[in-house]
Amino acid sequence: MASTGTLLITGGAGYIGSHTVRHLLTLGEKIVVLDNLVFGHREALPLDRVTFVHGDMGDTALIEELFSDHQPEAVLHFAAFAQVGESVADPLKYYRNNLAAPLVLLEAMQRHGCRRFIFSSTCATYGNPVRVPMDENHPQDPVNPYGASKWMLERVLRDCDHAWGLKSVFLRYFNASGCDPAGEIGEDHDPETHLIPRILMAATGEIENITVFGTDYPTPDGTCIRDYIHVNDLATAHALALDYLRQGGNTEAVNLGTGRGFSVNEIIQTAQAVTGKTIPVSYGPRRPGDPPELICQPTKAKTLLGWEATHKDPREHIQSAWNWMTGPKKGRYAD
Template structure:
């Protein structure tokens, strides 16, 4: 089976991508420094512990496995942290990615799938964002992702590096068999925060703002199931294998759910109440953010199958009950 190098393959999205790759007939080779990932999540192929800053290690991994493509998920992703420590984000996300790209080119691995973010579009409130929307990143996290997209374009011009870029908002759920799931330290994502509050791992869930101009007063966000998301990445890799050229795609459903809607579904799925504290708005939170994904649906043939709220919460709850990775 052809090898695919998966950076960040021990993390939430990367581990699900490895499962999807194995099911599609590839061997995923995880490259991860375990700073935010979990070795217990590496279940579907070989594991190489290493850091993107270590070019010699990258060269050795490319030589040993000779991957036919790269899926690049490894990155720091906390917006608040990026505001406090911008140098950390530019160094890790940009310089690390540059190392990886140069190593791939040197090894003759010229197919590259990059996990970007719809945050590159910046603070554009209450609009549907598509691939032609202006890119206006407002922090080091989104700025670093935009920079890597530009690096990829430059290496396509100089070295023929074909790439697919995926931009997405809120990823949720877990694989239906509960082999891998979502677990961050610290946890910042809404659904696992809710489930932690449901089963007593935290005292309460704080709703940050209840006076937004939405039907129930809470923010609305676009959620996509992690298995739908990684299926999009498989399609993106096949796009490159078919020689269709470099392309950027948004991945989302095109509609959103409010915080209260997510809480309501979580209570229904778990059959338990969610203890809630109402707090003030957080600086920078938009009222409504949804992703236009028509290009992915039309050109890639991508159709999200599991991205309804009941399925996303149910799959997350099933994994949540199965036990977390060791801390």
């Protein structure tokens, strides 16, 4: 359901944001992207088809100008810092960017009567699982500042709904992976902390090896199990969440995952099969705060939004990420 309104997409030059921008453009949406390019890339955006504003969402004057100029009808909020380990070492950096800076955005939304918000939340808001698969009613007890910053913003959004009618969808992603299958855009983080790109970096020799953290977990092969959700499935979920809010939907939390888990060893073996390369592996101790198993219960996404993951096979995720890493850009944007 495309509308004539403008969407403001924060963090739209990042990994998940840029894939979502592409999808929304195919639906005829009008888009303004705000990104400070700390992690994002201009090159990830079709600059002839979106308005790009290079700036920080915590900049009150810039945000006011942006709302006055474009009067967005909804905000899709991807901008955040997302490295768990760094959040433990430097929590205030995370609370400033993931919690305080979005308040500037919300204040502008309140002033300008913008009442729709789609939030990139995370399964990290749940903390250590007390049951698997995890549904949206699973207790939220985050175990690191990253997860806590996202959980606190969810709370802020509920309070804004109560006070001034802001309607939000908190999309709690599990492990985002894969790239646009054509290999034109992809995942380019510096530093890269995600498993699949790191495995592929080990396959190309860009890093020496891939470290497996912990081989003594209570899982069939002793390594951690995660639910990998393809970035293009995340993109379609955002479009459906937008439809839901445009149709008058209420504030809701929705998990996004496939409902299937794969171990670190299984992902490495699959990557060897897809790339035809021997991937050097080293084994290290468990990392603090890494639960053995994180698997999504995705039923609510289907009943509420009509969404279901379509790329459930990790081979597809790895193949598309490999296309990006071995394509013309070799997995790196120029900017």
